[in-house]
Amino acid sequence: MKKFVLYNNYATKNIKDFKDNFGDYLYTTINEYDALLNELKIANIFTKDVYRKSLYNILSNKNNNYNQTLIINAYSFDYLVFKDKFFINNNPHLILDSAILIAKILNIKNIDILIRSYYNKEILINTIVEAEDCYKFENEININIYDENNYKENINIYFLERQKYVLDLETVIQFGYFAHMGLDNFSQYGNDENKGTCLISFSGDIPNVDLYEFQFGTSFNEIIKASGYIYYNNDIKCVFTNGFLNAPTTLESLNNKSLSYEDINIGNGGVCFIAENRCMLRIVMKIIQFAKSVSCTKCMPCNYGFNLCEYYLNKIILGQSNNNDYKNLLNAVEMIIKGSSCLYIYNIAKCIIETIKMFEYEFIYALDKKITLYSFINK
Numbered sequence: 001m002k003k004f005v006l007y008n009n010y011a012t013k014n015i016k017d018f019k020d021n022f023g024d025y026l027y028t029t030i031n032e033y034d035a036l037l038n039e040l041k042i043a044n045i046f047t048k049d050v051y052r053k054s055l056y057n058i059l060s061n062k063n064n065n066y067n068q069t070l071i072i073n074a075y076s077f078d079y080l081v082f083k084d085k086f087f088i089n090n091n092p093h094l095i096l097d098s099a100i101l102i103a104k105i106l107n108i109k110n111i112d113i114l115i116r117s118y119y120n121k122e123i124l125i126n127t128i129v130e131a132e133d134c135y136k137f138e139n140e141i142n143i144n145i146y147d148e149n150n151y152k153e154n155i156n157i158y159f160l161e162r163q164k165y166v167l168d169l170e171t172v173i174q175f176g177y178f179a180h181m182g183l184d185n186f187s188q189y190g191n192d193e194n195k196g197t198c199l200i201s202f203s204g205d206i207p208n209v210d211l212y213e214f215q216f217g218t219s220f221n222e223i224i225k226a227s228g229y230i231y232y233n234n235d236i237k238c239v240f241t242n243g244f245l246n247a248p249t250t251l252e253s254l255n256n257k258s259l260s261y262e263d264i265n266i267g268n269g270g271v272c273f274i275a276e277n278r279c280m281l282r283i284v285m286k287i288i289q290f291a292k293s294v295s296c297t298k299c300m301p302c303n304y305g306f307n308l309c310e311y312y313l314n315k316i317i318l319g320q321s322n323n324n325d326y327k328n329l330l331n332a333v334e335m336i337i338k339g340s341s342c343l344y345i346y347n348i349a350k351c352i353i354e355t356i357k358m359f360e361y362e363f364i365y366a367l368d369k370k371i372t373l374y375s376f377i378n379k
């Protein structure tokens with residue numbers, strides 16, 4: 001039994017390694033899907049994307065189109081969340097193994113794995129070659145790896161939110177572990193409501209910027225300790241969760257929560273700590289610029305909205321603005337919230353407005369004094 005479910009430092013380098021640790025690919029050993037799905041219902045695994053869908057619901061709804069495509073989203077959209085590269089390097093056979101089983105359950109022939117062009121594609125290609133040599137599944141399942149330079153579509157939020165079968169990499173890996181371990185073993189991790197574990201990407205003003213794995217039910221007190229942060233002088237003024245898709249929160253309110261789908265929408269698992277002396281105007285600017293970078297620019301509120309936000313916020317940061325610019329900034333964010341066509345963009349815009357409201361005093365200070373309250377970061 002592994003101490004950790006998803007995250008272990010031992011990389012499975014080839015199919016022999018994988019078989020030694022996990023056994024044969026799941027689709028060769030599991031033919032009866034109903035029993036597995038019944039156990040999955042109890043395991044209560046949810047997708048780690050913006051929709052937070054029940055994996056049981058996805059897999060138990062019959063698909064009648066064999067030519068459908070299952071998209072494995074390893075494209076790492078989320079800001080300051082760095083899991084996908086780790087999963088690909090750490091256990092590529094489990095990704096493939098789990099994806100094939102999911103495709104079989106859904107009666108889908110095509111699997112597209114979407115990655116960033118700077119990821120190590122060779123690892124995944126070698127994995128597919130090794131697995132095909134071993135199991136000869138190439139006539140039943142087509143598996144392709146794409147990046148932003150060679151996919152038939154632009155890989156963006158708009159595209160991904162409109163596909164029927166898209167799964168994030170963590171969900172695929174977690175399902176693979178669950179199917180190999182069985183419900184009883186898997187249930188030793190987590191709590192009554194949520195079985196298993198969750199990977200957290202720590203970033204920001206803490207000592208231990210890295211990936212950590214926690215069981216569901218772990219208190220955030222414990223999670224914060226793992227980040228290396230030690231409480232003193234209220235020097236962390238807020239924490240962003242879900243990779244800037246939730247409103248910012250304080251350490252105090254986070255401390256009363258535990259890792260569960262009910263307490264907090266942990267989503268992609270990004271947790272970013274912001275120190276007291278960081279300028280929140282510049283943090284908001286970073287989020288706006290990130291949102292701009294993922295916008296597909298198809299619709300006006302999102303396309304022009306983030307440009308407008310950047311324009312007004314720049315004026316405020318440069319000390320060249322007045323109250324009207326602040327109101328215009330808020331109006332631009334509200335326009336995005338009301339008019340965005342994608343849930344992901346809606347959530348980022350909500351995060352931006354909540355951040356501005358929470359730190360309004362820093363904005364007012366900049367408007368009054370023509371200089372931001374925190375201009376320099378003391379290292």
Ligand code: SF4
Binds near residue numbers: 302
């Ligand atoms: S909200 Fe509109 S412009 Fe923004 S990503 Fe979605 S479709 Fe594209």
